[in-house]
Amino acid sequence: MGARRPRTGHDWKLLAESCTALLERLPQLVDEHLRQLTVHSPVYGQVLPHDQQWREAEEAMRIGIETLSAPRDSPRRDLEHAEDTGRRRARQGLPLDLLVHAYRSAGYLLWDALVDGTAGREPERLTALMRSTTMVWSAVDAQAQTASEAYRATEAELRRRTDEQLQALLDALLEGQATPGLAARAAAGLDLPEHGPYAVVVLRAERREPDERPVRGAGLRFIWRMRADGEVGVVALAPGQGLDGVARVLAGRCSGPGGISPVVPGLAELGRARRLAELALRTCPPDGTAVVRLDQRMPTALVVSQPELADRLVADVFGALLELEPADRAVLLGTLDGWLACEGSAGRAAARLYCHRNTVFNRLRRLEQLTSRSLARPRDLIEMTLALDAYRLSGVRR
Structure with missing residues (x-):
C-alpha cells in the first residue's frame, strides 16, 4: 500500500461543507446523543435536568463541529469548553468515567453522521473525509483529555477544601466551642454518630514515627490531628466498650508519653475529653514512655x-x-x-x-x-x- 495522500486545502473546504451540513442536523443529533447516554447509565439524567443537559450538549457538539472546519491557527474553543465542562461536572458529582464516555459517544455519533452525510455524494468528498480521520479523532481525544485533567484538578481541590472544613470542625470540637449545630455538622462530615462513646488521646511529639498512629483496631476508629507539640486522636468506641481496648491498641502501636481521657457521651464533649487527656499526659514523668489513662492516675492528676x-x-x-x-x-x-x-x-x-x-x-x-x-x-x-x-x-x- 502506498503512502497516505496528505490532506489538501481542497480537502479542508470539503470537510467544512460537510460540517456546515451537519450543523443543520444538530438538534436531532443532540436528541440521539442524550438518548444513548441515558441507555448507557441513568446517572446522566440524575446529575442535571434534561433541559439544561440538552443545552450544554448542544453547545459542546456545535463548538466541536465548528472546530473541525476552523482554520489551523484558530483558537481551540473546544478545549476551553472542555476544560470548563470538566470543572463543572466534577462539582456536580458526575463520575469521571461517564464524562469521558460522553465525549467518546459524541465523537462516534458525529463521525457516523459525517460519513452518512457524505456517502451518497461524489466519491471525492468521502475520500477527503477519510483523510481527515486522524484529525477528527485527535480533536475528540484532546477534548476528553482536557476535560479529564480539569475534572481531576477540581476534584482534588474540592477534596482539599472538604478536608480543611472537616479538620476545622474537629478542631472546634476539641477546643470545646459551643457553636449550635457544630456537633451535628461534624458527625455528618466525619461519618460518626453525634451521640455515642468517645475518648480523646493526646501524644507528646518527641520520638514519634508517622506510621505509629493507629487508625483502626479492636473495633475502634481513630481520627488524628497534628499539633505543634504533639498529636490529638479522637477515638470512636463501640457502645458499651471501655478504655481497655484503647490502651491495648496504643500500647502496641505508640511510644509514649501520652494520655487517654475518660469516656464521654458524644462529640459535643470532645473539648472536655481533650483537656482531661492533656491532664493525664501531665502525669507522665519527663522520660516516660507509657500512654496512661486518667481514670488510673487520679491522685497524680490532682x-x-x-x-x-x-x-x-x-x-x-x-x-x-x-x-x-x-x-x-x-x-x-x-x-x-x-x-x-x-x-x-x-x-x-x-x-x-x-x-x-x-x-x-x-x-x-x-x-x-x-x-x-x-x-x-x-x-x-x-x-x-x-x-x-x-x-x-x-x-x-x-
Whole structure:
C-alpha cells in the first residue's frame, strides 16, 4: 500500500461543507446523543435536568463541529469548553468515567453522521473525509483529555477544601466551642454518630514515627490531628466498650508519653475529653514512655493540676530530704517508689531494687525519720505518695 495522500486545502473546504451540513442536523443529533447516554447509565439524567443537559450538549457538539472546519491557527474553543465542562461536572458529582464516555459517544455519533452525510455524494468528498480521520479523532481525544485533567484538578481541590472544613470542625470540637449545630455538622462530615462513646488521646511529639498512629483496631476508629507539640486522636468506641481496648491498641502501636481521657457521651464533649487527656499526659514523668489513662492516675492528676500546692507539698513533706546529696536522696526516693509499686512488700521491693530485704526496711525507716511521717499511718502514707508524684513530675511543670 502506498503512502497516505496528505490532506489538501481542497480537502479542508470539503470537510467544512460537510460540517456546515451537519450543523443543520444538530438538534436531532443532540436528541440521539442524550438518548444513548441515558441507555448507557441513568446517572446522566440524575446529575442535571434534561433541559439544561440538552443545552450544554448542544453547545459542546456545535463548538466541536465548528472546530473541525476552523482554520489551523484558530483558537481551540473546544478545549476551553472542555476544560470548563470538566470543572463543572466534577462539582456536580458526575463520575469521571461517564464524562469521558460522553465525549467518546459524541465523537462516534458525529463521525457516523459525517460519513452518512457524505456517502451518497461524489466519491471525492468521502475520500477527503477519510483523510481527515486522524484529525477528527485527535480533536475528540484532546477534548476528553482536557476535560479529564480539569475534572481531576477540581476534584482534588474540592477534596482539599472538604478536608480543611472537616479538620476545622474537629478542631472546634476539641477546643470545646459551643457553636449550635457544630456537633451535628461534624458527625455528618466525619461519618460518626453525634451521640455515642468517645475518648480523646493526646501524644507528646518527641520520638514519634508517622506510621505509629493507629487508625483502626479492636473495633475502634481513630481520627488524628497534628499539633505543634504533639498529636490529638479522637477515638470512636463501640457502645458499651471501655478504655481497655484503647490502651491495648496504643500500647502496641505508640511510644509514649501520652494520655487517654475518660469516656464521654458524644462529640459535643470532645473539648472536655481533650483537656482531661492533656491532664493525664501531665502525669507522665519527663522520660516516660507509657500512654496512661486518667481514670488510673487520679491522685497524680490532682497533684499536677495544682502546681503551686504541689510545690508546697514537696517542700513540706520532703524538706529535710531535699537537703541530702542528690545520690543519697535518689536512693531513698527510689526505694519508696519501689516499695509502693510492690504494694508495700519489702521482699518484692528488695528483688526489684537488687538489695536485701533489711536494706529496704532501713531505708524506709530513715525516710520516715527525715520526713517525720510514718508509712504505717494512712494519712502520712497518702501525703508521702502524693509528694513523691509531685517531686517526680516537677520537671514537667518547669
